[in-house]
Amino acid sequence: MSNRAEGSGVARAALERRRADVAARVDSLRRELDAVQRLRSQNSDDDEHDPEGATTSQLWSQSSGLLADAERELSELDAALSRIAAGDYGICRQCGGRISSERLEARPAAALCIDCARRQGR
Numbered sequence: 386m387s388n389r390a391e392g393s394g395v396a397r398a399a400l401e402r403r404r405a406d407v408a409a410r411v412d413s414l415r416r417e418l419d420a421v422q423r424l425r426s427q428n429s430d431d432d433e434h435d436p437e438g439a440t441t442s443q444l445w446s447q448s449s450g451l452l453a454d455a456e457r458e459l460s461e462l463d464a465a466l467s468r469i470a471a472g473d474y475g476i477c478r479q480c481g482g483r484i485s486s487e488r489l490e491a492r493p494a495a496a497l498c499i500d501c502a503r504r505q506g507r
């Protein structure tokens with residue numbers, strides 16, 4: 386019976402695809418934030434009440450929020466990949482029960498079963 390090994394192979398492929406997507410998003414958000422920062426430092430030489438200033442700081446907080454989300458997801462994906470390597474992928478970190486395959490399909494990086502995730506409000 387190789388069900389278990391096949392299952393984790395599929396999960397690893399999904400995680401690695403997802404990780405590549407998220408890593409690309411982290412890269413492009415970092416570049417975007419760099420550009421916004423350059424724009425802001427240029428603007429601060431001019432008028433502090435420049436309406437452009439408000440726009441760039443809005444852009445800044447929006448992009449840095451997205452970057453924080455993407456970085457969090459990236460570390461979740463890395464943790465899931467190392468759980469696959471350790472052989473305890475799909476096991477709830479909280480209660481030690483099995484995480485359902487439906488949940489893992491929807492959220493391959495899930496570290497908690499649906500019950501524990503609900504209890505934690507995630």
Ligand SMILES: [Zn+2]
Nearest residue numbers: 477480498501
């Ligand atoms: Zn659990």
